[in-house]
Amino acid sequence: MLLKGKNRRSSLLANTTRIKCASSYWLLLFVRAEVSDTVDMSRPMYCDRLDIPLPDKPYRDVLTDAEESLKQKEKGPWSQLSREEKIALYRLSFCQTYAEMKKPTGEWKTVIGGIFFFVGFTGLVVWWQRIYVYPPRPRTFDPEWQAMQLQRMLDMRVNPIQGFSAKWDYEKGQWK
């Protein structure tokens, strides 16, 4: 079993991206899934944050020859750099500008849409329940029954001092 596992591991390593943590080896044995690149969080990382203008490391570390020569030119007077070269230098060090970081995401549309969708779904569920789950309508809701109930309450003199029957004029047979 152990040998079979090791053979399988070496062939998988040829196909998958580099694996750093040992636990992903067992994951591969059972799941046979691709493991994504792990990030070494013990080293300085780049981040685009409004409150951290200068991240721990530049965005681009590995530079082409043209970029290297631009970096050398940066050591001289900056007024000799063209507009495009300055923008290129900026983009080497940073991924997003502040304007790009603050760009509205339009997430609110997803949120509102999601709200409407689930409210609508709930409405469908309630409608289905009304048809298939609710018991038959009680007869006490019928207008005729309600009239008989009202007459009985008046005959019983329900709350005759300040409440229900007090508002009924028994001589005239109508509400006061």
Added chain:
Amino acid sequence: MFRAVVRLSTAGTRGLVRTRPSCSAPLASRCFSHGKVETDEEFDSRWVTYFSKPDIDAWELKKGMNTLIGYDLVPEPKILDSALRACRRLNDLASAIRILEAVRDKAGPHKDIYPYLIQELKPTLTELGISTPEELGIDKL
């Protein structure tokens, strides 16, 4: 309460007249509930000194800027001037432009602060050859 603290504390704050409530001033002021209160001028000169170090290294520049941006204030032009000069010593134009973007963001809804800063920094910007984000077009999407 703040005025009482100022009167009670000793050296350095004698004769200090607070004509405005410091806690609400947008530029370079801080509030403490105890201890000696650092004046705006002391705060500014401390930061100017920090960035003026001749052999400042990249980490110190980053740490200083990130800390400064973390405060609830927009830095004075003289602090930014020494920070930009530190970028020049470190041959880092990108950081200089980033600093200008950051202070514009720090001003928030107060749209008149950033033009004032640029106006005050204009001699330094032309001397060092730093373009503003607006000149480069990166302030727009």
